[in-house]
Amino acid sequence: MKKSHKDETTLVTAGREPFAHFGAVNTPVFRASTILFPTHAALKARTQPFIYGRRATPTTRALEEALTELESGTRTVLVPSGLAACTLALLSFCKAGDHIVVSDGVYGPTRHFCDTILRRWGIETTYVAPCDTAAWRKAIRANTALFYLESPSSLTFEVQDLPLLAAEARPHGIKILIDNTWATPLLFKPLELGADIVIEAITKYIGGHSDLTMGSVTANKDAADALLDMHGHLGLTVGGDDAYLALRGLRTLATRLKRHAETGLTLARWLGARPEVTRVLHPALPDDPGHEIWRRDFRGTSGLFAFELKPCPPDALSRFLDGLQHFGMGYSWGGFESLIVPAQIARTAAYHAPQGPLLRISAGLEEAGDLIADLEAAFARFAAP
Ligand SMILES: *Cc1c(COP(=O)(O)O)cnc(C)c1O
Numbered sequence: 001m002k003k004s005h006k007d008e009t010t011l012v013t014a015g016r017e018p019f020a021h022f023g024a025v026n027t028p029v030f031r032a033s034t035i036l037f038p039t040h041a042a043l044k045a046r047t048q049p050f051i052y053g054r055r056a057t058p059t060t061r062a063l064e065e066a067l068t069e070l071e072s073g074t075r076t077v078l079v080p081s082g083l084a085a086c087t088l089a090l091l092s093f094c095k096a097g098d099h100i101v102v103s104d105g106v107y108g109p110t111r112h113f114c115d116t117i118l119r120r121w122g123i124e125t126t127y128v129a130p131c132d133t134a135a136w137r138k139a140i141r142a143n144t145a146l147f148y149l150e151s152p153s154s155l156t157f158e159v160q161d162l163p164l165l166a167a168e169a170r171p172h173g174i175k176i177l178i179d180n181t182w183a184t185p186l187l188f189k190p191l192e193l194g195a196d197i198v199i200e201a202i203t204k205y206i207g208g209h210s211d212l213t214m215g216s217v218t219a220n221k222d223a224a225d226a227l228l229d230m231h232g233h234l235g236l237t238v239g240g241d242d243a244y245l246a247l248r249g250l251r252t253l254a255t256r257l258k259r260h261a262e263t264g265l266t267l268a269r270w271l272g273a274r275p276e277v278t279r280v281l282h283p284a285l286p287d288d289p290g291h292e293i294w295r296r297d298f299r300g301t302s303g304l305f306a307f308e309l310k311p312c313p314p315d316a317l318s319r320f321l322d323g324l325q326h327f328g329m330g331y332s333w334g335g336f337e338s339l340i341v342p343a344q345i346a347r348t349a350a351y352h353a354p355q356g357p358l359l360r361i362s363a364g365l366e367e368a369g370d371l372i373a374d375l376e377a378a379f380a381r382f383a384a385p
Contacts, residue, residue: 007070007186008254014069015062015247027247029240030057055232059240063247064216067200070185072192073218077231078238082201085215086110086179087117089197090148092230093175093223096122098145103160104349105130105153107179111346129349130158131290137168144172149195150179151188152290155306155343155360157281159290162297166194175223181205181334185218186253187300196223204334205302208249208256214242256336256365260303263371264363270372271307276379278356281306303363304333306343311356312382317342319381326366326374333362338371 005013021028032053037043050056056064064076079085086107094100102114104127114125123145128135130153147169151160166176178190181201190198200206202214219227261284268282282305283294294301309317321329327340339362345353363371 010066010069011186011250011253014066014250017062020058026244027059027062029244030059031240032057054235054237057240057243059243059247060238063243063250066247066250067185067216067218071198071218072189073198073224074221075224075228076216076218077227077236078202078243079215079217079231079236080238080242081213082181082199082203082215083107083109083113084236085199085201085217087113088215088231088234088236089177089199089217089227090114090118090146091234092217092227093177093197094118094123094145097143099124099126099141099143100146100148101126101128101136101139101144101174102148103130103150103153104128104347104351105156105158106148106150107154107181108344108346110148110150110179127348129351130160132350133161133164133168135349136165140168140172140174144174146175146177148177148179150181152182152283152294155345155358157182157283157288157290157305159283159293159297161293162190162193162195170194182302182304183298184253184257184302186257187302188298191218191220193297196220197227202246202249203332205257205260206249206253206334207246208253208334208336209245210332210335210337212242212245212249214238214246257300257302259365260334260363261301263365263368264303264305264361265301266368267361267363267371267375268305268307271375274379276310276382278308278310278354281308281358302334304360305363306358306360308354308358309356309382315385316382317357319385320378323381324374324378326364326371327361333360335362336365338362338364338366
């Protein structure tokens, strides 16, 4: 179906039907387990739009429909965290005896799920370097069920060539799953470039306010039935209050992302010019190894990136981090407030490990000059106790 408007407009209009709710602009919070049927005939027919609260309410349906439209997908399901979205997607497309190929740059807990639960259930995982297309091709076996991508990689931000990997996978009937949390459906549309399944941690930019955990999985036409089936069997659902918060985040996503992107690039360029910094890992910088593919496939950048410090004693790193005024230290990212954390990297495929500490920054909505002054003071502490 050809869309008649741009994503920025979809963010504002999708999933809203004010005059179904007395003119209230936002779809209200529906809290429901039981949904009543007016007659025995209606109960038997099960054709009313809502059957049972676990399956959907008007609030969750509004969010699902908005995400499906933004992702150019066929169906979306909601789950209680981003990690649940990753694990649901994996469970939907492999079974005992299968083999799967996973990017070595994947989000750590996703890797842990493959190494523990999937292994216990007789599914074997091969990790390959995110950008080594030949290695992905060579990893294919007769029983390979899926490729699992994440672009850019968690912590190290390598950009993967999705169209090329999809072209390798398709002749073998291999499904392509991709975690799109960094870009959100606003900046990258994996389903338009050959993926079958796209995963989002709504917790991050879509929620955007550090007060919510949720995930979504969106399928194309061929993958929708298997996804809906597994989601239904596992009984996964999200509450109306959280779905409302996610919709509220979605309305301002374009405006926030633009600002996160600008501030992130300002910080990345400033850090790149510092003598204490060995390299900056940010695909929107022209000398980044993933820059060309990022430019070709993405519609913009978000505000999450990393930088590598020169090798230093641990107490110098502590001095750098302790005393920051505007950067919080903590997990997750994509909220309105700036964050910084040291990155713990676990790789098993070919990889050039950083020599010094790698720090990940989530650029928030503060004024960029204030953030730079904060980092400048951190470098002063770093140099002199
Ligand atoms: C944070 C994150 C997740 C998991 O999201 P949670 O809501 O914290 O479970 C999954 N994938 C990526 C890339 C993430 O950054």
